[in-house]
Amino acid sequence: xxxxxxxxxxxxxxxxxxxxxxxxxxxxxENVKRYEEIFGKDSDLSVRYLQxxxxxxxxxxxDSLVEKEILDQHVIRVLNNQLENTVxxxxxxxxxxxxxxxxKHEEVLEHLLQGFSIIFMDGxxxxxxxxxxxxxxRPVTESSVETVVRGPREAFNxxxxxxxxxxxxxxxxxxxxxxxKSIGKESKTSxxxxxxxxxxxxxxxxxxxxxIDKINIDGILDSLYIEExxxxxxxxxxxxxxxxxxxxxxxxxxxxxxxIAIVVDGTPVxxxxxxxxxxxxxxxxxxxxxxxxxxxxxxxxxxxxxxxxILPGLYVALLTYHQEMIPTPLIIAITGxxxxxxxxxxxxxxxxxxxxxxxxxxxxxxxKTIGAAISIVGGLVLGQAAVDAGLVAQGTVIVVALTAIxxxxxxxxxxxxxARLLRFVLLFLSSFLGxxxxxxxxxxxxxxxxxxxxxxxxxxxxxVPFHKDDWRDLFIRVSWRDMKQRPExxxxxxxxxxxxxxxxxxxxxxx
Amino acid sequence: xxxxxxxxxxxxxxxITSITVTGHLLYISVIINHSGRDSWIALLxxxxxxxxxxxxVALLSQRYxxxxxxxxxxxxxxxxxxxxxxxxFLIYFLHEVSLSIRGFGEFYTSAVTxxxxxxxxxxxxxxxxxxxxxxxxxxxARTNQTILIMLIPIGILASILTHKDKxxxxxxxxxxNSMGPVLDGxxxxxxxxxxxxxxxxxxPFVNSTKQLKRYSILTMIILIIMFIGPxxxxxxxxxxxxxxxxxxxTFLTLRDIQIGALQRLDILGILLWSLGSFAKVALFxxxxxxxxxxxxxxxxxKVLVVPIAALISIISIINSEDFIGIARFxxxxxxxxxxxxxLILPLVLLIISQFRKPGxxxxxxxxxx
Numbered sequence: 113x114x115x116x117x118x119x120x121x122x123x124x125x126x127x128x129x130x131x132x133x134x135x136x137x138x139x140x141x142e143n144v145k146r147y148e149e150i151f152g153k154d155s156d157l158s159v160r161y162l163q164x165x166x167x168x169x170x171x172x173x174x175d176s177l178v179e180k181e182i183l184d185q186h187v188i189r190v191l192n193n194q195l196e197n198t199v200x201x202x203x204x205x206x207x208x209x210x211x212x213x214x215x216k217h218e219e220v221l222e223h224l225l226q227g228f229s230i231i232f233m234d235g236x237x238x239x240x241x242x243x244x245x246x247x248x249x250r251p252v253t254e255s256s257v258e259t260v261v262r263g264p265r266e267a268f269n270x271x272x273x274x275x276x277x278x279x280x281x282x283x284x285x286x287x288x289x290x291x292x293k294s295i296g297k298e299s300k301t302s303x304x305x306x307x308x309x310x311x312x313x314x315x316x317x318x319x320x321x322x323x324i325d326k327i328n329i330d331g332i333l334d335s336l337y338i339e340e341x342x343x344x345x346x347x348x349x350x351x352x353x354x355x356x357x358x359x360x361x362x363x364x365x366x367x368x369x370x371x372i373a374i375v376v377d378g379t380p381v382x383x384x385x386x387x388x389x390x391x392x393x394x395x396x397x398x399x400x401x402x403x404x405x406x407x408x409x410x411x412x413x414x415x416x417x418x419x420x421x422i423l424p425g426l427y428v429a430l431l432t433y434h435q436e437m438i439p440t441p442l443i444i445a446i447t448g449x450x451x452x453x454x455x456x457x458x459x460x461x462x463x464x465x466x467x468x469x470x471x472x473x474x475x476x477x478x479x480k481t482i483g484a485a486i487s488i489v490g491g492l493v494l495g496q497a498a499v500d501a502g503l504v505a506q507g508t509v510i511v512v513a514l515t516a517i518x519x520x521x522x523x524x525x526x527x528x529x530x531a532r533l534l535r536f537v538l539l540f541l542s543s544f545l546g547x548x549x550x551x552x553x554x555x556x557x558x559x560x561x562x563x564x565x566x567x568x569x570x571x572x573x574x575x576v577p578f579h580k581d582d583w584r585d586l587f588i589r590v591s592w593r594d595m596k597q598r599p600e601x602x603x604x605x606x607x608x609x610x611x612x613x614x615x616x617x618x619x620x621x622x623x
Numbered sequence: 624x625x626x627x628x629x630x631x632x633x634x635x636x637x638x639i640t641s642i643t644v645t646g647h648l649l650y651i652s653v654i655i656n657h658s659g660r661d662s663w664i665a666l667l668x669x670x671x672x673x674x675x676x677x678x679x680v681a682l683l684s685q686r687y688x689x690x691x692x693x694x695x696x697x698x699x700x701x702x703x704x705x706x707x708x709x710x711x712f713l714i715y716f717l718h719e720v721s722l723s724i725r726g727f728g729e730f731y732t733s734a735v736t737x738x739x740x741x742x743x744x745x746x747x748x749x750x751x752x753x754x755x756x757x758x759x760x761x762x763x764a765r766t767n768q769t770i771l772i773m774l775i776p777i778g779i780l781a782s783i784l785t786h787k788d789k790x791x792x793x794x795x796x797x798x799x800n801s802m803g804p805v806l807d808g809x810x811x812x813x814x815x816x817x818x819x820x821x822x823x824x825x826x827p828f829v830n831s832t833k834q835l836k837r838y839s840i841l842t843m844i845i846l847i848i849m850f851i852g853p854x855x856x857x858x859x860x861x862x863x864x865x866x867x868x869x870x871x872x873t874f875l876t877l878r879d880i881q882i883g884a885l886q887r888l889d890i891l892g893i894l895l896w897s898l899g900s901f902a903k904v905a906l907f908x909x910x911x912x913x914x915x916x917x918x919x920x921x922x923x924x925k926v927l928v929v930p931i932a933a934l935i936s937i938i939s940i941i942n943s944e945d946f947i948g949i950a951r952f953x954x955x956x957x958x959x960x961x962x963x964x965x966l967i968l969p970l971v972l973l974i975i976s977q978f979r980k981p982g983x984x985x986x987x988x989x990x991x992x
Contacts, residue, residue, distance in 0.1 A: 430890075433736060439884035546736060547890045548744065551897045555751050555766075562765040563758040575772070576765040 134217035140170050140234040147172055150221070157224075160188060164195040168234040172220075177227035179246025182208060187229055187242050203240045206231075210243035225300070252278065255358050255380075257525065263400035264361045272302045272377035278360035279306060279375075283367060287311075291321055295338075299331030302377040303338065306363075311370045313604045316567050320372050320385060335376040335383050344565055350533055352526040353566035355387035362396045370603025386569040386602055389561070390586050393417055395523035398589055407588035413521050414587060420519035420531045424461045425538035425550045427511045431457045433546030449505040458543030460504050464512040465536065467494065472516075569601045577601070628830040633764040635842040636771050637906045638819045642846055644899030647853050647873050649726040650815050653953050654854060655872070658808030660794050660863040662854045665808030670847055672813040672966065677839035679969045680819060684826035685835055686976060692823040693917040699976045706918065708968065712820075713914050715964040717931075719818050720907035721939035722949065722957075724748055727900040728939070729946040730871055735889060745939055748897070749932040752904040756912060756928050760828055763909060767902045777895060782852040784880045789859035807958075814958040816846060817965020824910035870950060908932060 137143050144159050151157040156175040161168070171187060186207040194205050203211050212228075214220050215238050220230055227245025252274060255267030268275045276290060291305040305324060307317050323342040332338060339354045355371075357363060358380040363373045366384045374383040384391075393413055398406040435443055453460060471490040478486055495513075498504050515535065522528040534557065541549035564571045574582030579600045584590040596610045658665040687695035692712060697705030727748065728741040755763050798805070819842075826832065857872040860879070866872055877892045912931050916924030943949045 434889060436887045437885070437890055439886070441884075545739070545743070545747070547893045548731065548736070548747070548897060551894055552747050552751065555898065555901055556754065558769060559751065559755045559758060559762060559766050562769065563762045570765070572765070572769065576768045578768070 136215055136217060136220065136232070136237050136239050138235060138237055140168055140232050143232045143239075144170050144172065146217075147220070147224070162188070162191055162195055167195060169195075170232045171229050172224065172232065173229040173244065174224055174227070177225070177247055178229060178244040179227075182246060183229055183244045187231070187244060191231070206240065206242050208242040208244060210241075212241040214239045214241050222300075249274070258357065258359050258362070258396070258523070260395075260397040260400065263397055264359070266360060268358045268360060268375075268380040268382060270378050270380055272304060272375055275360070275375045275380070275382065276304055276306065279364055279367070279373070282360060282364040283308065288367070293324065295324070295327050296329055296331040299333070301332040303332070304375045306367060306373040306375060308367050308370070311368065311598070311603050311606055312372050313370065313602070316386060316569075317372055319567060320374070324374070332376060332378075334379045335374065335381045338374060338376060339383055344567065349560065349564050350530045351389075351561065351564060351571065352392065352524075352530065353385075353387055353564060353571065355384040355391050355524070356381045356526065357384065357396075358382065359396060365396065365399065366391075368609070369598050370606075386565075386567040388566065388569060388573050388599075388602075389527075389571055390574070390582075392524040392527040393522065394585075399592075403589050403591045407590075410589060411587055413523065416518035416521040417527075417531060420515055420522065420528070421534050422538055422550065422554070423511055423515045423518070424465060424535055425542035425553070427508075428458045428461055428539060429542040429546045429550050431507075432543065446505065446507045449507055452502045453505050454502075455504075456543075457508070458539065460508050461512065462536075462539060464498075464504055464508055465515075465539070467498075468512055468516055469532070573601045574599070627759060627761050628828055629761060629764040629825070631829050631831070631835060631838050633768055634822055634825055634829050635838055637764060637767050637825070637902065638822050638839075638842060639846060639849070640767055640771055640774070640899055641821070641903035641906050642816060642819055643849050644896060644903050645723040645726065645818075646815050646850060648730055648871065648896050648900075649723070649953060650811070651850075651853050651857055651872050652867075652869055652950070653811050653957070654808050655858065655863075655866050656954055657811050657958075658804045659800065659867065660858055661798055661800070661805045662808055662858060663794070663851065664798070665805045666812060666847060666850055666854055668805065668809045669812035669816070670844065672809070673816045673843040673847060674840050675970075676813070676816050676819060676966055677843040678836060679966070679973050680823050680826070681832075681836040681839040683969060683973055683976070684823055684829075685832050688832055689827050691825075691827045691913070691917060692820075693914045695976075696972065699972050699979060708972075709914065709918055711964065711968070713911055713918070715961070716821055716907050716911050716914070717935065717938060718942075719821075719961070720904055720911070721935050721942060722953070723903055723907075724900065724935065725939040725942055725949055726946075727896060729949070730874065730896060731893075733946065734871055734874055735893060742936065742940065745936045748900055748904055749908075749936055751901050752908045753928045753932045755901075755905040756909045757925055760825060760909060763902075763905045764825075767906075770898045770902055774895060774898060777891060778849075778852070781877055781880065781891060781895075782856060784882065785856055785860065785876045788876075788879055789856060790862075791855075791859050793859050793862045794855075810962060811958045812850070813966065814961035816843065817961050819843070819846075820965045820969055821907060821910045823969075824914055825906075870946065904935075908935070911935075 137146065147157060148155075148159075151174075158173055158175045160171040160173075162171070163169075169191070171183075171191075173183060190205055190207055203213065210228075212223065214223065214230070220239060220241075223241040224230055227243075227247070228241040229244045231240040231242065233239075249271045250269045252266050252269050254265040258267070266278060268278060280288060285308065287309040289307055289309050293303050293305075294300045295303050303324060305317075305321055320342070324338070327338065327341055329337065329341070335356060339352075339356070342354070344353055355366070363375075363382050363384060367373055371384050371386065374385070376382070394410070395413070398410060401409075430438055431446065438446070450457075455463070471486075471494075474486060474490070475483060495509055499506050499509060519528050519531055522531065534553075538550055538553045541553040543549070545552065561572055562570070562576065570577060573579060574586060581597050582599050584595060585599075589595075597607050598609050600607070654662050654665065683692075683695065684690075687698060690698065693709050696709045696712070699705065700708055724745055725741075728744040731744045732739060732741045755766060819839075822839075826835070829835070853873045853876075856876055857866050857869075860866075860876055861869070861872065869875060874892045874896075877895075878887055878889060880886070880888045880891070882888075908928070908931065912924050912927045915921075915927055915931065921927070943952065
């Protein structure tokens, strides 16, 4: 069909409606031909024709995006049964869960790419789209990154609908609002903003939505794309200001505190804002284990997080500038070990730290089957050999190993990365200025931490600005009985999460 | 630009840190030099002038709500004279902060890292302070709050850990040299506390000035309490004769701490004074920069941060050739000079403002902070 004819066809079928709007054509074969041209002759676009004496129709679908069973059972079979009986085909006989009537060419394309099957009829300019999307996706499994001993196991998978469902299944309230949008000129990725109306701050919700609306990108393959685009714009910060998790219970807990979740199709990692430093240092298991042990773990984790930042720097500062602080027997032992080591302590530590980073990176990239072998080579052979060869002292190996182990206790991977980077900065500073350099670096970090905000919420709340009630869930966790309020800066005025609880009376055993 | 405010408590916390730090590091020896073993009496007597200082600062800021020192000076004294007095104040702030970072640098170079040039420490601390000032008052106040939460437990811990060496018989006999030296000591402490007048630059940004007087007087009393430990501690450990000659007596007492095998906890002192000095320098730098900006009606005061920080480092070096000169200045002239600028002048301002029409209230500040 030539161009002129095409235009003629359009104007004849649509009448006055704009010339540039491409509409569905009258002839079935022309329609099919048009889409085959668009997708290429031998693509995964499939056509199934149905024909009877008085009716001819074609079902277009993209093979890789549809659930075959649904298509067979609910579209093709139903239509086949009805084909003989009816002259005028009614869309309600289709038994798929969504049916749409399409008139425009653009709409057809869009729906095809979302996994809909499009039913064209000969001699009609409307087509029907039946929801048949599906195809293989990873099932909901246990998260391999965020593991727990006690508590729900489910983790998100790559399907946005499953993920929203997992959240909804935990928060059964109509107040849970979902704002869905597709982002990406080419990828058309679905992104959903979830929040609980009446708990989340409206101002923040609006801000999140407006920042997401502003995104103009060709494609989004992971939630990190969104994270980096919508982050607070002020300056560079090594600290993450947007939390992520792949556990629906974690996200649901955040929603109940008044946070806002962003779920992205195609990735199991959901985002959550506003995020404060306490959130990053909290594991979800803190809320599922008894509160005494949780408090202990929280304190321990805070300590190890600090340790994972400062330990190499502190070691270098002490050994290079402040030997007098180390107890005499220990300094003699350390000096004894270091005998024959040609490098300064700072270089030695830096060398080991970098070696460790290499090992760590290799550990991630390696195929799982070789991983064990490499850990032996890397950990034992390299460590032991380095000491024996007089490259590094044993003390340094201990310090680097302790730092490494400490950094793995941090529950949130993206703040552990921060610690990994800052460690080198502090190492550098303290190798120049000793303890003062270390403190200089820490002060710089502190000033920086005080200056950043996550969607308007100061990063260090509730330490500063001070909120007494929120300390119940910071370094310690009090019993759930006493967690009566939501975090102050995060939720709106609706602060109470628990009304007055009845006190449990002890059962008197004599009665 | 968003409206920035801090709370009363944050503002006063800034005052506490900035006074305590220089006080503990540099000024304990001055007090002891003046009043010897009766220093604690001098300290107790200083409650009265201290309260007067707190009262003056708070009342002036309450009377001219929303106006900083630079602005209300000109309202009280008129344009020309006001500007002259403002310049006097700004120079005082500049001098005060330069003395304090010089003291901090000298402390490092004479007690901790002997061969590092002093300018390294001056520049390092000014970089930090400059960074904080560029981040704004809110950040300074918050950082200080975090710091103070850490400092106070460390200070109390240090005071407890040094307790084993203390011998309170060193205070006897009381008032052996009559009241003269005690009053000298009181004047010295007053001059130290006078520098809290710098808060008049940040009180306009406090969210509510209700009960400001009560709070600031309470602050002064807290300050007195915070000085009891170091003043008596040093004397109780070293006795009058040895304590009078020491430059950094508090640091020396820290060095004597011994917990099991751990000894020479220099790093504790380094931590205390680095954090504190940072807060003090940041506060003063902010005050000077903002004051200069307001004096010359600049739109953006932040451009002044780097030049003024550079100026401070230069002044602190040319203050004196060595630390002995600084100590001598602190001993002999500082008490009169700082008391005059930090207490007498504000009092005069207060009295004059009593007879002038009240300056009116300004509804919050919308200027860039």
